[in-house]
Amino acid sequence: MTREPLRLDGLSVEAGGRALVRALSLTVGAGEVVGLVGPNGSGKSTALRCVYRALRPTGGTVWLDGRDLADMPLRESARGVAALSQESGTELDFTVEEIVALGRTPHLRGNQPLSARERALCREAMRRLDVLHLADRGVLTLSGGERQRVLAARALVQEAGLLVLDEPTNHLDIRHQVALLGLLRDPGLTVLVVLHDLNLAAAVCDRIAVLEAGALVAVGTPREVVTEELVAGVFGVAATVVPHPLTGDPQLLYTLNSSTAPAGAAEAVRGTPESRGSRP
Numbered sequence: 001m002t003r004e005p006l007r008l009d010g011l012s013v014e015a016g017g018r019a020l021v022r023a024l025s026l027t028v029g030a031g032e033v034v035g036l037v038g039p040n041g042s043g044k045s046t047a048l049r050c051v052y053r054a055l056r057p058t059g060g061t062v063w064l065d066g067r068d069l070a071d072m073p074l075r076e077s078a079r080g081v082a083a084l085s086q087e088s089g090t091e092l093d094f095t096v097e098e099i100v101a102l103g104r105t106p107h108l109r110g111n112q113p114l115s116a117r118e119r120a121l122c123r124e125a126m127r128r129l130d131v132l133h134l135a136d137r138g139v140l141t142l143s144g145g146e147r148q149r150v151l152a153a154r155a156l157v158q159e160a161g162l163l164v165l166d167e168p169t170n171h172l173d174i175r176h177q178v179a180l181l182g183l184l185r186d187p188g189l190t191v192l193v194v195l196h197d198l199n200l201a202a203a204v205c206d207r208i209a210v211l212e213a214g215a216l217v218a219v220g221t222p223r224e225v226v227t228e229e230l231v232a233g234v235f236g237v238a239a240t241v242v243p244h245p246l247t248g249d250p251q252l253l254y255t256l257n258s259s260t261a262p263a264g265a266a267e268a269v270r271g272t273p274e275s276r277g278s279r280p
């Protein structure tokens with residue numbers, strides 16, 4: 001039986017009398033990179049927050065490696081899930097090196113110092129995220145992109161079985177966007193990532209899940225999901241899909257000021273999620 005690091009089973013979140021996430025079922029297999037995309041306010045961050053336990057779902061279950069997340073001690077789930085989230089705070093006046101080392105907290109007892117292996121792990125993560133030269137800088141003095149890379153390094157050193165990232169390319173220049181997403185392709189990582197850039201999502205993800213108004217409306221490989229019909233229907237944008245000349249991944253070309261379809265209008269032509277790709 002294949003290992004299943006994450007299974008969302010009928011996940012629902014309600015707040016203020018509104019359904020923010022509606023019976024979302026989705027799995028992330030070992031070594032898989034699954035992208036979560038959708039318009040603003042479609043429930044992506046809310047779903048992710050249930051996985052890293054910033055939010056308790058009102059219905060359904062999050063299974064982490066076959067165990068109900070709600071029954072796991074927080075410290076244990078922190079060893080299983082590392083998050084780079086919108087609220088990953090760096091309000092503490094710590095150095096970059098200290099912030100990255102905080103990623104080891106779930107593995108330490110009390111004030112136990114980092115081992116030589118852990119210190120090397122932190123330095124390697126800083127090197128991979130191109131922040132090693134900032135190691136002694138106060139994190140509050142960093143630019144938005146530098147800070148984002150520090151937080152990504154902190155998530156990596158947690159060595160969790162599952163990495164969840166909410167718009168990790170925020171603030172990053174294109175070189176660092178490509179570098180960070182390239183790191184996610186590490187065969188040792190299992191990843192659920194919220195992305196807005198559908199072209200980058202198509203390049204990095206094994207599968208893409210699309211949320212619209214809290215509900216899963218499509219899931220499948222990039223070729224199955226990134227279509228002109230879906231982009232028109234879910235995002236209300238007219239686009240042309242072309243294959244990437246080197247990889248064949250679908251890439252979207254947008255024409256500014258072209259006629260746009262109202263979001264949700266293509267529901268009729270899209271059919272059900274199951275008919276458009278593998279089952280969630």
Ligand SMILES: Nc1ncnc2c1ncn2[C@@H]1O[C@H](COP(=O)(O)OP(=O)(O)OP(=O)(O)O)[C@@H](O)[C@H]1O
Nearest residue numbers: 015016018020038039040041042043044045046047
């Ligand atoms: N605590 C809350 N109470 C009421 N509504 C909320 C709460 N948290 C989030 N929402 C609403 O739920 C919806 C989904 O929010 P969420 O942040 O999950 O969307 P998203 O898909 O991540 O959006 P974006 O692409 O803009 O980041 C939004 O309309 C948001 O305003």
